[in-house]
Amino acid sequence: MTDTVGSTSNGNIAILISGTGSNLQAFIDAVASGQLQAKISLVISNNPDAAGLQRAADAGIETLCINHREYEHRETFDAALTNALQKHDIDLVILAGFMRILTPVFIEPYLGRLLNIHPSLLPKYPGLHTHQRAIDAGDDEAGVTVHFVTPELDSGPPVIQARVAIGEGDTAVALAARVNVVEHKIYPLAAQWFLQRRLRLTNEGASLDGEALPEGGVQYPQ
Numbered sequence: 480m481t482d483t484v485g486s487t488s489n490g491n492i493a494i495l496i497s498g499t500g501s502n503l504q505a506f507i508d509a510v511a512s513g514q515l516q517a518k519i520s521l522v523i524s525n526n527p528d529a530a531g532l533q534r535a536a537d538a539g540i541e542t543l544c545i546n547h548r549e550y551e552h553r554e555t556f557d558a559a560l561t562n563a564l565q566k567h568d569i570d571l572v573i574l575a576g577f578m579r580i581l582t583p584v585f586i587e588p589y590l591g592r593l594l595n596i597h598p599s600l601l602p603k604y605p606g607l608h609t610h611q612r613a614i615d616a617g618d619d620e621a622g623v624t625v626h627f628v629t630p631e632l633d634s635g636p637p638v639i640q641a642r643v644a645i646g647e648g649d650t651a652v653a654l655a656a657r658v659n660v661v662e663h664k665i666y667p668l669a670a671q672w673f674l675q676r677r678l679r680l681t682n683e684g685a686s687l688d689g690e691a692l693p694e695g696g697v698q699y700p701q
């Protein structure tokens with residue numbers, strides 16, 4: 480694994496989506512406002528119908544659809560993704576609602592410069608239906624985690640977490656909407672740290688400003 484990631488950063492990011500693209504929109508808005516000093520060089524979707532493709536096109540960003548249904552194996556799909564990204568000088572890859580499990584074919588070349596957002600307080604609730612699982616378990620809070628991606632699903636080192644209270648009679652849909660609001664704050668922030676070379680993944684784990692991050696990452700103030 481490289482631990483010099485970002486040392487040649489040009490601020491070029493690629494964003495991978497599968498659906499609505501509200502996190503993509505948060506990145507577009509953060510770049511436009513100057514909160515995130517980056518260039519979104521490429522948006523890739525595995526789903527030709529992803530609404531996020533239109534958001535990217537509206538913002539003048541190059542888009543590409545790599546339809547996973549046209550690939551028999553995960554590895555060949557991942558190789559196509561890697562090839563597409565390698566044509567751009569990408570410093571950071573952002574998975575934003577990208578609903579494909581990635582293999583080492585993709586993860587290894589981008590290890591240390593690949594972030595994901597997962598709608599739970601990892602290590603709780605990896606996988607799907609996270610908000611319903613938190614409600615069913617009687618938890619009094621849910622949340623979201625931005626983490627580095629490693630080959631194990633939803634278990635790379637956390638960078639930042641935001642917590643959202645679960646209310647009496649809450650539903651997964653209502654909770655997801657509230658979590659979505661904080662997703663849009665913490666994800667561009669994590670990207671900014673990375674591109675400023677403050678955030679790194681080394682063999683020792685994730686660090687910010689040279690300090691090892693705690694188990695859940697930075698806790699975003701509620």
Ligand code: GRF
Nearest residue numbers: 498499500501502576596598
């Ligand atoms: C978000 O809830 C994110 O946490 C999860 O997928 C959803 C993506 O939403 N990984 P959007 O496409 O960014 O609106």
